[in-house]
Amino acid sequence: MSPWTAASLASEGGPPHRMKRSPITRSTALLSLAIAALVIATAYAAVWALRPAAVRLGSHRWVIGAEAKGRAGLSWLTVRIAAEVVILTAGAVVVVALAAVFVEILDAVTDAQDLTALDRAIIDWLASRRTPGLTRIQIATTNLGSAVVLITMVTLFAIVTARRLRSWYPVVLAVIGLGGSQTLVAVIKVAIARPRPDPPAQLVSATGYSFPSGHSASSLVGFGLLAWLVCLLTSNRTVWATAWLAAALGTAAVGASRVYLGVHYPTDVLGGWALGLTWLAVVALAAQVWRMRA
Template sequence: MTARSWLAARLAPGGAFGLWITVSFLMIAAAGWGLGELADSVRENDDLAAGDAAATAWVVAHRTGWLTTALRVVTDLGGIWMALLLIAVATFGMPLPGPRWRTAGLMVLVTGGTSTLVNGVKLLIARPRPTLPDMIAGASGFSFPSGHSAQAAAAYASLAYLACRRWPVPAVRVSAWLGAGLVVLLVGFSRLYLGVHWLTDVLGGYLLAAAWTTTVWTAFRLATAQRQGFGRGRAASRPAPEG
């Protein structure tokens, strides 16, 4: 295979190893690189991290009573109990073909893996949370990256992905991804607004979730494509029935 034909296959819309796998690998690489750069910025307190205090001060100065009440509710959409509820919704409302345990297992892998990675990076970076007077919600542990932001990004993106597979029509696809994106942005903003995370914590959570979630679903699609190809290969190898 020439380099030209190999590149053409990587950019072709169809096929198990076409455009979608190329885009997926690029997303994983970009999110991983962005997370690493952001972590370095947080450790050195330079570049984007240097503006965290100013971003928090601006948000604190613009707090209002009704918005505070609303965002206290919104922030729970990225909590562990909501993640468990979304696993149930995915398993029973939009399962993948085959046994339901496969959908549940993949959702647990996405959300559980996200939580494990978040806690690992928190211990590695050991960044303190914003100063106590700015915090108007309970929070403990280290700050970078934001667990609620990461969990929301992983869970709602997975739900949108499953919805698109279940109902593959343009209206559902657009609605699912727009809805998931809106919830993820609101959860991230709520963490900044409530003073429990810095802006770069939220961005770090998004990047971590993007890298891990894309890895899980890409691996699933590759495994499914290979299994289907193996099944077709075995069927083609069987001799045709006489008559």
Template structure:
């Protein structure tokens, strides 16, 4: 974390001002407001397409991931790092990173859902690659901003991606049995 700060002033991040501004924007992509809005839009699309089961499944998958994150934070009760100044305000526990985990859950779950509806491998790869990129940017921004240890973010990514994968496997299992998820 200190490697991402100026050696003469640990309160100042490395890089130009635009980099800090970009990191603030990237971290917002993992915030509750953005992830909730994106989830509502995705569920709304599925409802407009009359894909009731997929909409319900998406709500359950994302809500379950958020509840898992909250439970893990309480269970581990790890305090935020104090090695460097925080560049954003934070009010809860550190491990695992909620931004990293919830971004993985939302972006990867929606990415897989969209990719499943596509036939071409390039479009599928683009959708999944975009979901992974968004997830990585959010997590990296949390370390850059000084509000998470790298291990918090790695744990968030790991658990979030595992949850999204589990949800995908359940959806595939149901699909093979004739349920339209």
């Protein structure tokens, strides 16, 4: 039994506090859709505003030279080593680096190191600045990262993409990507057994353990998969950039909402992001190797 579980049992006389789930009302659902639309519009506006700067940067002599050298180096490697080996090695390095970040956060949480020292202070600071209007926005935002919403969005978009491409690849990608991340979160939550913040601080219902944040990990993977599927449907680079930036903004917003609502510590959210990014990198690497062998 972990020290958190023991403390929780001693103080509460049972397992971590459980609350009934609050239903998603019609008004909250509409507000969630409005927030999603605002995130996409913001991402598109940012991409459009940065296009001139990106074009100027891409035309600089040193950028062109660096790109040429990079391609030459990659060609040199692929002549001597199979391209699959090069991609697998580079991908493995990225996965290991991301996994190391998650392990560092996990160690800090389990050992109650400096990284967790600000957890309580941040939650208290946000709690002192809550307003009814902001709380409604945060609840609508956090709903975008719920399992029901993510599974529905990713499944529907994967089916549409599969029909357009006449391939089961998008569906398999969605099932493995989102299903795998949610399984990892569930297993790690039980293994670490970190209690959530004190129930009086929670503005919405939440069950189970706290680390890592399932909303944070699943939203990163889910929004990332949506951006990935968009890239499979078009070659428009502006759309690509908009999709990935919107995914990043949405992920950040959902994670922040979990801390504001008092159902997760900041380190839970950081751990969820690190875990989600690691899993998404694993799926991307596996997909690339599979496509090269197909």
